[in-house]
Amino acid sequence: AQKITQTQPGMFVQEKEAVTLDCTYDTSDQSYGLFWYKQPSSGEMIFLIYQGSYDEQNATEGRYSLNFQKARKSANLVISASQLGDSAMYFCAMREGDRDDKIIFGKGTRLHILP
């Protein structure tokens, strides 16, 4: 069974608009971590943001925020004021348990920012 689900294979958004990329996850652990990574066309993987399952506040990093809804098991990435350089593949990922191991990824969402 898929543990990380990203339902949007592709999205097109107008520049300067806000973007929400969906991610739902499945785990029976009480302690876990959720991540988002960006992969531009050049291929490298860039860490964006992290949310711990016990963190009470939604994580934010600059224009990125993670909309964490624990009861719904969702961890959507919100990008405010999108820019052309945000065009990339975005992956949601999860670490189960307390340790820094077995980080698994969703299939990704390809985001296209239109000028």
Next chain:
Amino acid sequence: DAGVIQSPRHEVTEMGQEVTLRCKPISGHDYLFWYRQTMMRGLELLIYFNNNVPIDDSGMPEDRFSAKMPNASFSTLKIQPSEPRDSAVYFCAIGRGVKSGELFFGEGSRLTVL
């Protein structure tokens, strides 16, 4: 600074040949991961090591795949014999055992099996 060097960056080989992908972490870490990326399957975890010991290899597709980590500065992923369906980008990533679990990725090795 964290860093991971992977080689080769690109490899084209013929079906049946042995392929060895290399990963050299250049800074301290506790964990090392091998991922495979394809259009159809996204990023799949193949195997990961903790302190050079393989912890979970349940993602390794079949016996043709093997991975080793003889020391903290070097790991290999070997495919023997290779098949066209093994064509993918293979990433090595390291983690530092901190709670945030951020991974530092290499630039990947693009493998094409003809």
